[in-house]
Each structure stands twice: as C-alpha cells, then as structure tokens.
Amino acid sequence: MTLIDGKAIAQQVRNEVREQVAEWVAAGHDAPGLATVLVGDDAASAVYVGNKQKACAEVAIQGFDHRLPVDATEDDVKRLLHELNADPKVSGILLQLPPPKHLDGPKLTEEIAPGKDVDGLTPISTGLLHKNLPGLRPCTPLGCMELLKRHDVDLQGAEAVVVGRSDLVGKPISALLLQANATVTTAHSRTRDLDEVCRRADVLVAAVGVAHLIKGDWVKEGAAVIDVGMNRLDGKLTGDVEFDSAVERAGLITPVPGGVGPLTVAMLLRNTLQAAKDAA
Numbered sequence: 001m002t003l004i005d006g007k008a009i010a011q012q013v014r015n016e017v018r019e020q021v022a023e024w025v026a027a028g029h030d031a032p033g034l035a036t037v038l039v040g041d042d043a044a045s046a047v048y049v050g051n052k053q054k055a056c057a058e059v060a061i062q063g064f065d066h067r068l069p070v071d072a073t074e075d076d077v078k079r080l081l082h083e084l085n086a087d088p089k090v091s092g093i094l095l096q097l098p099p100p101k102h103l104d105g106p107k108l109t110e111e112i113a114p115g116k117d118v119d120g121l122t123p124i125s126t127g128l129l130h131k132n133l134p135g136l137r138p139c140t141p142l143g144c145m146e147l148l149k150r151h152d153v154d155l156q157g158a159e160a161v162v163v164g165r166s167d168l169v170g171k172p173i174s175a176l177l178l179q180a181n182a183t184v185t186t187a188h189s190r191t192r193d194l195d196e197v198c199r200r201a202d203v204l205v206a207a208v209g210v211a212h213l214i215k216g217d218w219v220k221e222g223a224a225v226i227d228v229g230m231n232r233l234d235g236k237l238t239g240d241v242e243f244d245s246a247v248e249r250a251g252l253i254t255p256v257p258g259g260v261g262p263l264t265v266a267m268l269l270r271n272t273l274q275a276a277k278d279a280a
C-alpha cells in the first residue's frame with residue numbers, strides 16, 4: 001500500500017510553477033496576478049485565503065488580497081469583481097466560498113470574467129470542461145488528477161466511482177475522469193447499494209462531506225482511494241473514508257489532512273499562470 005503524500009506533490013507543483021513564472025517574466029511579460037476576495041470573517045476561509053496569498057508570494061505571482069465586511073451587499077461584491085475583471089494587473093480572480101449566508105456564492109461567481117476564472121467555477125468554464133474544450137478547470141479536481149498522474153494510475157478503461165455530485169468537486173472530477181477514458185459512476189446520497197457500487201471501483205473518489213461514510217470493506221483490493229472529504233469529528237480533521245480500515249485494502253490512498261487539500265492551492269497557482277498566458 002502506498003500512502004499518497006499530497007504535501008510533497010503540491011510542493012513539486014509549486015516549484016514547477018515558480019520556474020515557469022520566472023521564465024514568463026524573463027521573456028518580458030508582467031508577473032501573473034491573483035486577486036482573492038474574502039467576504040466576512042469565517043476563520044477557516046481566512047486561513048485558506050491567507051495560504052493562497054502566501055503561496056503566490058512563494059512563486060512570485062502578485063497577490064491582491066481583498067476583504068469585504070460580513071455585511072457587504074451583493075452589489076458591493078459585484079462592484080469589486082467587476083473592477084478586478086477590468087484590472088490588467090489581475091490575471092485570476094477567486095471569490096472564497098462559502099460567503100456569508102445572505103449572499104449566493106455560485107451566483108456571485110458568475111460575475112467573474114471567464115478568462116480570469118481561476119477556480120473554474122463559472123458556467124462558461126463548466127461548459128468548456130464538459131465539452132472538453134480548453135479552459136480553466138476547478139482546482140481540487142485538478143489536484144486529484146495530478147495525484148493519480150504522479151502515481152501512474154492507469155485510468156484507461158478503469159472503473160472509477162465518484163461519491164458526491166457538488167459543482168466544486170464531484171461533477172468536475174467525474175468529467176475529468178471520463179475524459180481520461182475511465183468508466184465513471186457518479187454516486188451520491190440517494191444512490192442505492194452504495195457499498196456495492198464502491199466495491200466495483202478501481203479508483204474511488206470520496207467527495208461527499210460525511211465523515212467516515214466510506215467503510216474499509218467498501219474498498220476493492222488494490223484500489224486507488226482519493227479522499228476529498230474535510231470534516232471535523234471530535235475536534236479532528238477527518239475525511240469521508242474510514243482510513244484505518246481502508247488502508248488494509250487500498251493500493252494507494254490519500255490521508256486527510258495532507259492528501260488532496262494541499263493540491264488545491266498548488267493547482268490554483270498553475271491556473272493563474274495559465275490565465276496570464278491565455279490573456280497575453
């Protein structure tokens with residue numbers, strides 16, 4: 001069994017982005033710029049945004065850190081996003097999710113210009129993904145694919161089961177796996193005989209947001225298990241997979257923390273460089 005080291009792979013990706021940014025700037029271009037927009041004072045979101053800004057500094061991407069108060073209106077957020085859309089120093093924009101309850105995160109995200117949508121979450125980016133046309137893809141699904149690629153997991157004709165159908169992870173990772181020629185089942189909370197469906201999987205992606213939903217004996221011997229879940233259980237961060245039992249059967253598996261999570265930020269950096277290049 002191989003334990004996937006997401007931190008190490010994320011660091012490799014960040015090193016690659018740093019070199020590619022340096023080459024881009026050496027060729028006479030402006031450094032790419034990433035604008036993060038955080039509305040309100042959610043502690044976890046503030047940490048994620050802080051990490052994104054730090055990661056930008058590490059690879060010489062310009063970071064623009066925008067904070068709006070918890071009572072910001074829909075118009076306030078839209079105004080800021082429109083300003084950022086028009087700012088040539090900004091190659092990529094992200095609205096940290098979720099915003100405070102009175103705001104509709106997905107609807108506000110639609111205001112981001114598709115060319116700057118480094119989260120890959122606007123309807124245009126979603127359409128490009130599902131048509132397999134060039135565009136920006138969501139970061140966490142890209143991170144899952146990167147982990148599989150760097151571990152040489154053969155996806156051709158593989159049975160892939162994705163548990164979860166969110167716009168952020170479940171649906172886009174299903175699309176990416178399908179494009180890699182896996183046979184994909186997107187399972188969810190209403191799927192019948194979920195245990196049996198999971199047991200078919202050569203590649204099992206858990207992105208449902210329920211701590212330890214996927215039991216060890218649902219895992220096929222030798223399967224690649226990618227756990228996207230990030231749940232708090234008894235004060236501890238834990239995934240959607242019952243790790244201690246799944247590890248007995250998996251061929252390779254991501255831990256939580258230290259698996260998929262770090263790749264989200266690394267792929268955001270890669271997307272920001274891509275957005276800068278596409279805009280040039």
Ligand SMILES: Nc1nc2c(c(=O)[nH]1)N[C@@H](CN(C=O)c1ccc(C(=O)N[C@@H](CCC(=O)O)C(=O)O)cc1)CN2
Nearest residue numbers: 048094095096097098119139257258259260261262264
């Ligand atoms: N606009 C977006 N909002 C949100 C996204 C996103 O991709 N775009 N994803 C998540 C939050 N997120 C990044 O924004 C994120 C979450 C977790 C991690 C991470 O590295 N997790 C660590 C553990 C961290 C901890 O101890 O709390 C890990 O898994 O090892 C990175 C990014 C929702 N919002």
